[in-house]
Amino acid sequence: MRGISKAFPGVRALDEVSLTVDAGTVHVLLGQNGAGKSTLMRILCGAHHPDAGAILIDGRPVRLHSPADARRLGVAVIFQEFSLVPYLNLAQNIFLGRELSGRIPGTIDRRKMHAEARRLLDGLGLDADTRTPAHELGIAQQQVVEIAKALSQNARILVMDEPTAALSDREIARLFERVRALKRDGVGIVYISHRLQEIFEIGDRITVLRDGKNVGSFAVEHLENPENPANLENLIRLMVGRQVTAAYRERFCEAPGETLLEVRDLRTGTGVRAAALDVKAGEIVGLAGLVGAGRSELARAIFGADRVVSGTVRMTGAPLRRGPTGAVRAGVALVPENRKTEGLALMRSVQDNVLTAGLRTLFPTGWYRAARAARAVADVISRLRIATPSPARLVRFLSGGNQQKVVVGKWLTAGSRFFIFDEPTRGIDVGAKAELYGVIGGLVADGAAVLMISSELPEVVAVCDRAYVMRDKTIVGELSRTELTEENILRMAMHHG
């Protein structure tokens, strides 16, 4: 891709960006959200048309008028947003738009599609039935199907946009095996990820985008060498355009306050059993474990969103009443994993979203008062430093990091004291992560308590005061600040550790 430019109304998304992918290599594309990575990839797959510049495949300029064109030329994309159809089965999803023809013209060969799908999923270690409708799978499994779908195209150029965002370490290892095999077959791969450590594992070249511009392109060798101009610190600096001083928390909680949340012997309708934990004021407590260990289920049950079979959940000593209403009134807040569907009303303004949970607290009489609402919203925006031109801005137009802050702000107006964060930094860029850690640190500094679910072990180690580890739907251990290392978490989270 040479000198690609693209402008959307009001935004110059790409400015003369060039990218060269050699056969048999992995080219990592780095950049913050909004840096132009996704736009560039959508141009490569024919979904957007560049205003200027050229795309060359095998040295020949090509024009991509539609995704079908790109596909014909051997470009396949694993999208960040799931491109699965919920009520089609896995085989239908994998071959969507490329159904295998049957003997009678115009028909499809369902048996062959299921067999091929089976083979692809086996290669990625997913043993789900290919006749399962996609909506019955968990996010990690859907991601695997998404990858199978791209692999099934036998592409020569494969774009992977955050393929590991939802995967556990074991699934990531499987994926990387496939990637290495593809490299051997001479496939050129564009790899987009926010996980810097993955770059070293499979990357050959790195290109950094910032604000739609190409700000650097390096070979991956010797990145850890501080002498190398492209070392890790430099890459991060290139991405954010400013020096990141402290990405992580500097001060941990020395003397926690009263116990805010107390869970005893909890058993839930979703299979979590014998779960017990405490979270004290001023603490950030991690909830670690592999995908499927039951962390989200436990969190949802504490929040009252899933059925509790037996056991107790107490908030400042008082048992929670059933359902989210009881939890919210007692000061429990949930910042869910899927902020776009479970945390926000995307088509409403920042103000509307911030006020949703706090209406009861702000207006105890039941009468809405515009001045008080505006004051509360302005307060939240400045306290969390939400980057929005006005409270009336639709949440849809905010960046991922700022959307996440709006979810937090929603609970601030409700006066919550105990916050559950479920994978809070998933899919947001390095700079926004640091800011979000600041927000979480600010919450506990003000006397709140935080339970943080995270699949990113470095994050748990760097941010949490202590952590519980889950395995097979139960809590298998607790790690204090001094014991909290990635190795210890993994040892507990995996079987026979």
Add this chain to the structure above:
Amino acid sequence: MDSGGPAQAGRDTRIPGAGYLLVVLLIAFSIFGDGFATLPNILNVGVQSSVLLLLALPMTLIIMTEGLDLSMGAVLSLAGVVLATLLMNGNSLAAAVAAAAGVGLAFGIANGLLVVTLGVPPFVATLGTLGIAQGLALVATGGQSVVGIGDALPALYESRPLGLPFSIAMAAVACLMFGFVVRHTKLGSYVSALGGNREALVLAGVHVNLVHIGVYAGGGLMSGLAALLLTGRINAGHPTAAIGLEFDAIAAVIVGGTSFERGDGTLAGTLIGVLTIGVLKNGLNDLSVSSSLQVASIGVLVIAALVIDRAVAAGRTAGSRA
């Protein structure tokens, strides 16, 4: 979500709530109704349901795309008027049927263009074409029935291919054709994808708009063809003969377990839905229940079917998580 357990459900084997209701109704009417469980009466249910089925099949696909077609009844009436008028004027049956189908197809394509190309919400677009079709039918006939349609259509209608009443045979052929298309061609996947994840279909390089317009065109075409059965049955063309039939079709689709969201639906469910409504109407007739109460009973049926679906779904979720 943090739920990574293996999905154990294989093939989608849900029985729509109406399946249970249908069995209950059949048993109840057999016990309490006079002459319900006789072969002639059962064939009668089939004949009465055939027009509804011709509309409900394409309606299922339209609803699966998160759309709606309110114009079906009116388009059917208009096509019936065109059919009857052409026959009355001595045109051949083939020409008249082709014209009726053409009228239906034209309205279907118009619906598709409005919804897909112009982005008019389906409810609004098809409410508009409903008005236009109904108005044209009334203008063309002055509000009167078109009678004296000759012998060709009644003869066809009274024929018994394979020993079956013509309308049942035609409905069966329609069922088989829709079933084949959905199950054995790409279109089946595409219809579900239109409602479930349109973007995925675009990125898969499918001519999405064409498929989407085609779904509405199919609805129009089937409305036009259904005019053949309705006109044959009443032996005349009437400008308001099929008024409101689209609501029965929508009810049948809902009763059959198709949801208005995310491309979830099955043709088999719709067949059960149509039969349930047919059996209910027939049985209540048999028991001399007034037609006004029958209308209310369909409302109860729709709600009962949904409640059962919800209960079954809740049971499944609990069962698979335990």
